[in-house]
Every structure is written in structure tokens, then in C-alpha cells.
Amino acid sequence: MTYEATKEKLEKLGQDQLLKYYDELNEEEKANLLAEIEKIDFDLIKIHPEPEEGEDVVEPLGALTVEEIEKDRDEYERIGLEAIRAGKVALVLLAGGQGTRLGADGPKGAYNVGITRDLYIFECLINNLMDVTRKAGCSIPLAIMTSDKNDAATRAFFEEHGFFGYDRDYVDFFIQEMMPSTDFDGKVYLEGKSHISLSPNGNGGWFKSLLAAGIAQKYKAAGVEWINVFAVDNVCQRMADPVFVGATIKSGKAIGAKVIAKAAPDEHVGVMCLRNGHPSIVEYYELTKEMETLKDETGRLAYNWGVILNYLLNLEGLEKIGGKSMPHHIVEKKIPHLDEAGNLVKPETPNGYKFETLILDMISMMDGCLPFEVVREKEFAPIKNLHGIDSVDSARELLKANGVEL
Ligand code: UTP
Numbered sequence: 001m002t003y004e005a006t007k008e009k010l011e012k013l014g015q016d017q018l019l020k021y022y023d024e025l026n027e028e029e030k031a032n033l034l035a036e037i038e039k040i041d042f043d044l045i046k047i048h049p050e051p052e053e054g055e056d057v058v059e060p061l062g063a064l065t066v067e068e069i070e071k072d073r074d075e076y077e078r079i080g081l082e083a084i085r086a087g088k089v090a091l092v093l094l095a096g097g098q099g100t101r102l103g104a105d106g107p108k109g110a111y112n113v114g115i116t117r118d119l120y121i122f123e124c125l126i127n128n129l130m131d132v133t134r135k136a137g138c139s140i141p142l143a144i145m146t147s148d149k150n151d152a153a154t155r156a157f158f159e160e161h162g163f164f165g166y167d168r169d170y171v172d173f174f175i176q177e178m179m180p181s182t183d184f185d186g187k188v189y190l191e192g193k194s195h196i197s198l199s200p201n202g203n204g205g206w207f208k209s210l211l212a213a214g215i216a217q218k219y220k221a222a223g224v225e226w227i228n229v230f231a232v233d234n235v236c237q238r239m240a241d242p243v244f245v246g247a248t249i250k251s252g253k254a255i256g257a258k259v260i261a262k263a264a265p266d267e268h269v270g271v272m273c274l275r276n277g278h279p280s281i282v283e284y285y286e287l288t289k290e291m292e293t294l295k296d297e298t299g300r301l302a303y304n305w306g307v308i309l310n311y312l313l314n315l316e317g318l319e320k321i322g323g324k325s326m327p328h329h330i331v332e333k334k335i336p337h338l339d340e341a342g343n344l345v346k347p348e349t350p351n352g353y354k355f356e357t358l359i360l361d362m363i364s365m366m367d368g369c370l371p372f373e374v375v376r377e378k379e380f381a382p383i384k385n386l387h388g389i390d391s392v393d394s395a396r397e398l399l400k401a402n403g404v405e406l
Contacts (some may be wrong), residue, residue, distance in 0.1 A: 001037075002034075003019075006019070006037055007019060015187060018037055018188055021194070025193060030194070032194050033193075033195070036198075037196065040180050040196070045179065045186070045188070047185075047330060056276055058273050058275050058280075058286070060274070060296060063272065063305045064247060064251075064370060064372050066373050069243065069247065069373065072247070075246065076247040077243045078246065079245070079246030080245035081135070081242045083225070083249060084136045085136055086223070087223050089224065089227075089240055090141040090219045091227070092142075092210065092227055092230075093232060094145050094206060094229060094232060094359070095108065095122075095144055095145055095150070096145045096146050096150070096176040096200045096203070097147075097200060097232070098149060099111075101385050102386060102392075106157075109154065109157070113396060114406055116406065117405070120161070121383065125235070126165065127164070128237060129142070140170065142172070143213075143215050144158075144171065144173050145175075146175055147176050147178065148175060158171070172218075174215055175209065176200050178198035179200075180197060180198055181197045181335045181337075181354045183335075183337075183353075184351070184352055189338070191336060191344070197335055199333070201356060201357060203309075203358060204326045204360075204362065205326070206359065207321075207322060208322065216318075224315055225316070226313065227315055227318065228312045229311050229313060230309060231310070231382070233382050234308060234380060234383075235395050235399060236379050236395075238310075239310065241258075244256060244258060253367070254314040254366040254368055255312065255313050255314065255369045256370045257307055257363065257370070258307075258373075259371045259373055259374070260305070260308055260380050261376065262306050265293050267306065270282065271306050271307070272307065272369070275364060279363055279364065279371075280364040307360060308380050309359070311362075313362070313366065314366070317366045317367055321362065321365045326358075329357070331353065331354050331355075332352070333354045334347045334350050337351070377398065377401065
């Protein structure tokens with residue numbers, strides 16, 4: 001698109017701040033900026049999206065509880081191990097986020113949670129994974145999703161640490177897509193005079209990016225039937241858990257979701273529900289006081305089962321939804337940008353919006369979901385912040401309680 005056409009389009013959209021420094025740029029930079037602007041889908045970055053029509057009917061959804069799982073543990077584990085040994089299970093580690101709340105430089109997985117020795121988040125995850133591969137007697141393919149912002153650093157980190165003992169032939173890396181970020185008025189930020197501000201597009205685009213990288217096809221050709229997707233920041237994450245794999249396969253559902261019982265009715269966590277009859281997630285802020293405290297027939301909270309970002313998804317089911325577009329969520333974040341004087345600033349508090357698709361939206365798109373309870377104290381130690389709730393401090397406590405030497 002020419003400069004004139006771009007200018008006209010941006011003026012109509014109220015986005016002509018993007019050309020503020022155009023005259024200062026050399027020819028290459030000018031071409032780059034125009035190309036970046038042309039790629040923006042302004043329909044996807046509306047900060048006041050049209051409300052969806054009709055009201056959703058939200059109802060509780062139960063889970064396979066720890067007690068129930070215990071009764072059938074041996075059978076589930078046998079089914080799970082069989083599937084793993086037959087090469088039917090692969091893993092996707094979501095590590096494309098920017099970890100802005102933690103605020104550390106570099107990939108979040110490279111954060112050192114050790115106290116008297118080095119122990120990196122990636123290392124904790126690989127250690128947990130190797131508990132399973134030792135038991136199964138085989139390695140499991142692992143694809144690591146990064147973003148343009150941390151891909152090189154993530155690859156280098158794994159190389160530098162010898163993949164923490166994992167067989168590197170089983171590891172692939174792939175890069176997720178980016179989306180523009182805006183200020184609170186919806187104006188796209190500039191990150192440089194010839195660069196718009198781009199951020200990873202959320203964890204919901206992982207399958208599209210896995211396809212784009214040709215990895216999903218490679219897995220399918222190798223006989224993979226299930227993909228276990230998990231977050232980088234839970235250092236107690238148990239992936240390729242044979243019991244979870246077996247229970248999900250036996251359930252006949254297209255997806256299994258590891259869940260934990262809520263710590264309190266008003267805990268800020270998305271919980272499993274039925275939305276218009278389909279398994280889905282209801283966010284804590286969507287729950288009324290009545291829903292929060294509603295009990296089921298066993299006396300438990302009806303909206304009790306919080307998701308921990310560990311899902312097992314059927315590859316065939318994923319292929320069916322592969323091309324479907326996912327809703328974009330607007331998230332307040334700290335966004336580095338050029339100030340009025342053209343200097344790069346890194347804000348201390350949120351200053352705008354990023355637009356993210358979320359993996360949890362896949363649940364309602366798939367054919368049935370098995371919420372599978374795990375013990376919070378054993379499997380849920382997310383690191384979002386440095387201190388306080390879901391922090392390095394709380395994760396260290398849980399690691400120690402689980403016998404990990406720090
Ligand atoms: P979070 O929602 O905690 O986001 O990610 P974040 O970017 O890591 O951290 P903050 O909010 O900026 O502090 C949950 C999981 O989803 C992955 C993260 O790496 C983490 O494993 N994720 C998130 C992606 O892979 N890509 C994204 O674009 C966003």
C-alpha cells in the first residue's frame with residue numbers, strides 16, 4: 001500500500017499516530033513500517049467489541065474427583081502408559097508469553113527458582129517429564145511454543161543446558177503469531193519509529209501455529225493421537241501424566257482438563273461449567289455471589305473446579321477446529337512504547353491493551369471434556385509474580401513441600 005493510501009486509511013480509523021515519524025525514516029524503514037501497518041487487522045483490535053447476542057445459560061459441571069480416580073488408578077495408568085509407549089501422546093509447552101508480571105528479563109522458563117543451587121523453571125518441567133519417560137521407558141515428543149520476542153533466547157537456553165538431559169531429537173520449537181498492542185483509547189502503539197508494537201497473540205493460537213510449522217502434520221504421520229498442552233509457569237506441572245491420559249482416553253471425550261478444587265468460593269480462577277449445554281470455562285468475574293456459594297448434592301461448591309492450564313486434546317478433534325477463528329480477549333498489560341518525544345519507555349504499571357486468544361476457548365469447541373481433579377498442593381505452583389499469590393515465593397514453598405531441593 002502506498003504512503004498516501006495508508007495515511008487515508010489510518011486517518012479514517014483514527015490511527016494516524018503510526019505515521020508520526022514517517023518523514024524521519026530512510027526508504028527501507030518507510031517500506032517496513034507501511035508493510036507492518038498493512039498487516040494489521042483493525043477489526044480484531046476493537047477495544048469496544050460488539051456485545052454477543054443473547055444471554056448464555058451457565059450451569060455447573062462436575063469433575064472426576066481424586067477419590068474416584070484412586071479407585072481406577074491402575075487401569076487408567078495402564079491405558080495411559082500403553083498410549084505413551086505406542087507414541088500416541090505428544091506435548092506442547094506454551095512458552096510464548098512475556099511474563100510481564102514477573103518482570104524478569106528473558107524467557108520465563110529461564111528464571112532461576114533455586115536458592116542454594118541453580119534450578120530453572122524449564123528444568124523443573126523437564127525433571128517432571130522425565131519421571132514419566134523413565135516409567136514408560138521411552139521419550140515423548142515435545143514442541144515448545146515461543147514468540148518472536150523470546151525464540152532465540154529460549155533455544156539458546158536449552159542448548160546451553162543440554163536440554164536438561166532430555167533427548168533433543170524429541171524436541172521442536174515453533175513460533176506463535178503476533179498482534180498489535182494499543183493504548184487505553186485503542187490507538188496502536190509504536191515500539192520504534194518504523195515498528196509498531198507487537199505482542200504474542202495469546203495461548204489460543206498454539207494449534208494454528210503448530211500446523212503452520214508443520215509439526216502437527218509430523219506428529220500425525222508418526223501416529224500421535226493426543227496432545228498434552230501445558231503452561232510454562234507451573235513448576236509442579238505434571239505432563240504426560242499416564243493416569244490423566246488413561247482417564248481421558250477411557251472417557252471417550254475429545255479433551256481432558258486437569259482441575260483443582262477452589263481454595264475459596266471467590267478465588268480468582270476460571271472454573272469448569274456448562275455454557276449453553278457445552279463444557280466451557282466461566283471466569284470468576286462472571287459468577288454471581290449465589291453461583292459462587294452454590295453447593296452440589298455432595299456438599300461441594302457447584303462451581304468448584306479451577307483449570308490449571310494442562311489439557312489433553314484429541315488430535316482429530318483439533319484438526320476439525322483447526323481453521324476456526326477464536327475470540328480475542330482484551331487484556332491490560334505493561335506495553336513498552338515510544339513516548340511523545342519519541343523515546344522508548346518501559347512502563348511500571350499497565351498502560352494499554354493486548355489482544356489474546358485463549359486455549360480455554362477451545363474447550364467449548366471440542367467434543368466433550370473430562371475435568372480431572374488433581375491435588376493442588378502437589379501439582380499447582382504457578383509463577384506469575386515475584387512475591388505474594390502465585391509467585392516465586394509460593395512456588396518455592398510448594399517445591400520444598402514436594403521434596404525438591406532448592
Ligand atoms: P499468562 O496468561 O500467565 O501470560 O500465560 P504471560 O504472558 O506468561 O504473563 P503475564 O500475564 O504477562 O505476566 C499463561 C501461559 O500461556 C503462555 C505463557 O507462556 C504461559 O505458559 N502464553 C501466554 C503463550 O504461550 N503465549 C501468549 O501469547 C500468552
